[in-house]
Amino acid sequence: MAIRQHPIWGQVTMRGILRAATAAVLLTLPATALMPADATPTTVDARPATASLVGATTSAAAAPYQAAPAADWTPPLSTRGRWIVDANGNRFRLKSGNWHGASGTWNGSGDTEDNANHHAGENGGRMPLGLDRAPIGQIISGFAELGLNSVRLPFSNEMVHDTRPVSDASVAANPGLRGKTPLQVYDVVVQDLTAAGFAVILNNHTNTTRWCCGVDGNERWNKSQSDQTWESDWLFMVNRYKANPRVVGADLYNEVRRDILDDPNWGLGGVHDWFAATQRLGDRILTEANPNLLIVVEGINWTGIPVDGFPHERPTLEPARRLSHTLVASNKLVYSAHFYGYAGPRHSGATGTGETTDPRYQDLSPADLISELNRQAFFVTGEDGHFTAPVWISEFGVGGREETGAKPRAWFSNFVDQLIRTDADFAYWPLVGWHANRTGNGWALLHWDSTGHRMGLYDGDDWRAAAWSRLMAAPSRTGQVAPSAYWKMLSPDRGDFVQSLRMRAAGDWDSGARKAACPDGTRLIGLSHTGNRGLCRSGGATWGSGYEVVKDQRYVSPDWASGYTKLQCAPGQFLIGYSIRGARVSSALCARATEALAGNGRTVWFDRGDNRPSSNGGEFASGNYKGQCADSEYAAGIAFTTRIGSAGTPDALYCRSLP
Numbered sequence: 001m002a003i004r005q006h007p008i009w010g011q012v013t014m015r016g017i018l019r020a021a022t023a024a025v026l027l028t029l030p031a032t033a034l035m036p037a038d039a040t041p042t043t044v045d046a047r048p049a050t051a052s053l054v055g056a057t058t059s060a061a062a063a064p065y066q067a068a069p070a071a072d073w074t075p076p077l078s079t080r081g082r083w084i085v086d087a088n089g090n091r092f093r094l095k096s097g098n099w100h101g102a103s104g105t106w107n108g109s110g111d112t113e114d115n116a117n118h119h120a121g122e123n124g125g126r127m128p129l130g131l132d133r134a135p136i137g138q139i140i141s142g143f144a145e146l147g148l149n150s151v152r153l154p155f156s157n158e159m160v161h162d163t164r165p166v167s168d169a170s171v172a173a174n175p176g177l178r179g180k181t182p183l184q185v186y187d188v189v190v191q192d193l194t195a196a197g198f199a200v201i202l203n204n205h206t207n208t209t210r211w212c213c214g215v216d217g218n219e220r221w222n223k224s225q226s227d228q229t230w231e232s233d234w235l236f237m238v239n240r241y242k243a244n245p246r247v248v249g250a251d252l253y254n255e256v257r258r259d260i261l262d263d264p265n266w267g268l269g270g271v272h273d274w275f276a277a278t279q280r281l282g283d284r285i286l287t288e289a290n291p292n293l294l295i296v297v298e299g300i301n302w303t304g305i306p307v308d309g310f311p312h313e314r315p316t317l318e319p320a321r322r323l324s325h326t327l328v329a330s331n332k333l334v335y336s337a338h339f340y341g342y343a344g345p346r347h348s349g350a351t352g353t354g355e356t357t358d359p360r361y362q363d364l365s366p367a368d369l370i371s372e373l374n375r376q377a378f379f380v381t382g383e384d385g386h387f388t389a390p391v392w393i394s395e396f397g398v399g400g401r402e403e404t405g406a407k408p409r410a411w412f413s414n415f416v417d418q419l420i421r422t423d424a425d426f427a428y429w430p431l432v433g434w435h436a437n438r439t440g441n442g443w444a445l446l447h448w449d450s451t452g453h454r455m456g457l458y459d460g461d462d463w464r465a466a467a468w469s470r471l472m473a474a475p476s477r478t479g480q481v482a483p484s485a486y487w488k489m490l491s492p493d494r495g496d497f498v499q500s501l502r503m504r505a506a507g508d509w510d511s512g513a514r515k516a517a518c519p520d521g522t523r524l525i526g527l528s529h530t531g532n533r534g535l536c537r538s539g540g541a542t543w544g545s546g547y548e549v550v551k552d553q554r555y556v557s558p559d560w561a562s563g564y565t566k567l568q569c570a571p572g573q574f575l576i577g578y579s580i581r582g583a584r585v586s587s588a589l590c591a592r593a594t595e596a597l598a599g600n601g602r603t604v605w606f607d608r609g610d611n612r613p614s615s616n617g618g619e620f621a622s623g624n625y626k627g628q629c630a631d632s633e634y635a636a637g638i639a640f641t642t643r644i645g646s647a648g649t650p651d652a653l654y655c656r657s658l659p
Contacts (some may be wrong), residue, residue: 060608073149075245076292077199078331080481082381082633083296084390084425091481094392094471096150096201096427097445101129102186103154103205103254108216113167119211121349122434125170126159126182126209128189130432132172133448136192143198143431147472151429152251153190154205154395157233160182162209187240194246201249201296202237202392204230211252213301219259221252221277233279238289249294250285251394252278255338257302263593266303266319269494274300274562275323276494282327287501295327296337296392299377306348313346316376322622324387325594326488326499330519330538334425337377341411345372353653362411369414370421378422385479385618386489386535390425397429400462402442409463416467420474449605485502485631487617490516490524490534492580501575509549510579513586517577524575524635525593526628527650528621529607532580535620540658541574541634544594547574551587560603560654561567561639568637568654572597575635584648585640597634599657603637604629609650629655 001595009151036524053098074087086092101124110117143151159182163501165413166185172176177185193200206212207224217224235252241247256274257263267275282295304312316337325333341362343349361369380391400413419426432443435455445468447455457465490497492514500517509515518524518536520543526535548570555568569575569590574597577589604611606627613630620626627650629635637654 024418027482033637040416046543057300071545073199074090075199075248075582077248077294077377079334079390080331081388081484081486082390082539083385084334085479085481089480089482091477091479092149092199093476094150094199094201094390095148095426096152096199096392096394096425097146097148097431098152098154098203098395098427098429099128099139099143099189099432100124100154100205100430101432102127102159102182103156104158104209104211106210107131108210120433122470123170125166126162126164127166127170127185128429128432130434130448131174131177131185132170133434133450133452134173134454136174136189136452139432139446140192140198141454142242142454144196146431146445146468148431149197149199150201150248150427151193151431152201152203153186153193154203154254155186155237156209157204157229158207160233160237190241190244190247194244197246199246199248200241200244201251201294201394202242202247203251203254203296204234204237205254212573213257214432215260218254219257219476220264220272220274223259224270227271227277228617230277230521230645231284234281235289238285238293242290245292247293249334250282251295251296251336252281253299253300255301256298257300257582258304260510263303265303266300266315267323267491275319275325279325279327282325282333283499286327286329286332287504291329292331294334295325296330296334296336296394297325298338301338302348306350306354306356312348312356314343314348315375317380319375320380320387321385322619323491324385324389324489325489325534325561326386326519327499328499328501328504328519330486330488334392335377335380336392336394338429339373339377339393339415340396341398341408341415345376353541359480361415366414366417369411370418373415373418377392378418378424380423381422382618383484383486384614384616386487386620387618388486388499391422392425392427393419394427396426396463397427397443400442400444400457400464402439403463413467416471419471423476426471428598484536485616486522486527487620488519488522488536489620490518490536490577492516492532499576503547503577506547508548510551510587510590513579513581514545515577515579517589522576524577524629525633526612526617526620526635527578527606527638527653529625529651530583530647531621531624532583533621533624533626534578534619535626536576536629537617537631540592540631541591541597543591546575546592548590548592549579549587550590556637558601560601561652564639564641564651565648566637566639566654573636578638578650582647584642585638585650589640595659597636597656597659599633599659601636601640601654604655606653627653629653632658634658 105118105124115123206218278297287291299317300315344360346358433447435447445457496515498517499519503517522536525537533630555570567588573590576591580588610626633655639652
């Protein structure tokens, strides 16, 4: 295929994966025989000694353009339903762009100093692109001219550990950066962006400083490194910028996808479980480093072998419909997805060798495009699901002056219409590029040549300007976003799922059992008959000063499930969690309410079918019978049986009316 600015699979990569995959499937060769020799570039192990924010140093060169004024928003950011809001509760729409380079531009072979061996001939020098051509202030002013308020700033794990100074030539337009390591340059970029009023979202784009995203050693967060390294590097980076409140988010990893032999999965367990990895790291960041950050989780970019006749697809965020994240802070989750016209719902983006007959997004009619986009990602903005969250389209883009194809142009316009229609958060890929004599890569919105001359989106000959102006000027929700009800899943599928900070602090409240507890500020409202899943809802009752673990029937009154074992909260308490041993209910976790809880009770049976007053909360236990109290009720008890043929799984809930 013609190498685009950000392909999912390049032609060379596709040829390699097809040869390797065919060998794996048909000849069952050892995995070591299938790996490309350059799959894991050598990284530098030494971490820079300074672990604090380098906030005092800014770029020395003067910027000829006026710097962007400080934005009118107050950090930190959080979420209310599908919206991102600032500290005052005002909607903050992420109108972002990607300033790439620090995650790597090297194609994986040849001299790393030779520009020809970098993607599109653009050598970032292990830091954000363009610092050899324009002062940081001028670049940032260009972002303001585009109407942006935030920047997704990719980095690689290799960059975090790299102690080699950048070359003088790579920072020619910013002489104050000479002698710095790539991480120290990244520090300055973060400081200058936030000083100009921009929100910055840190993005762990790659393991190695190599161009993404094919079979390149960066397919998974733990492909070229361990889970432990990935997590410790994230905690290091979050702590490094903790003192800067305009560093607002942690985008955990980019375009998780299949390597030669193995697919990532969402909740199936093992070392390839992207759901489990992000759930764990998201909680660690919020509890061990910075509770103020947004945690950004991207969907799975690719599974299967992209060959007709083999299973293959782009799952994106669709698995979250059945299994979503519940962080210890319920208002910090943002979901993310990427869309490019040359890819498709089941098309990798390859051209020629390895291309399948599946349609690309740019081949779809406007109506079919909307349907696929909604199915794959935009559904998460639904207001009544356990998965409900803001969706940030953190990458989309298209060629500029050199793109003459009718289909890519139409796709870009149609996709912009979808962003306008859904009032979605977005980040264009990329912001900065190179050009020579008005030709070059063409995807960036701002280009500089080797003399420092800038070519911008609004120079009069870029066809994307009309669509971009339409996007930036379109009506969008602003102002206060009122708090609303929300639902969250409990999924103790393979271990404890205690999302209450108060209960984490309380320690092991049922030793030997798998425990699940709702996030603070929510209450248990639903359970599944099998599968161990639970559903939490906000509001309705407030946790007071204590809790109780109930393991017997001492508080049962009346006998609301005759013949069944019943675990009921004491008067004035409500359910916030449960524990299980194997499949059997072990205990009910009850919180003491500050309100006077009373009201009529009823038994909600769900051992032979679903029993839910509405679909609020969504499909929280796919394939299992579920029971749920009404929104105007609280759960006060769980019933189960261990008679012959029964496993002791939940059979009924005791629901009582809220005051």
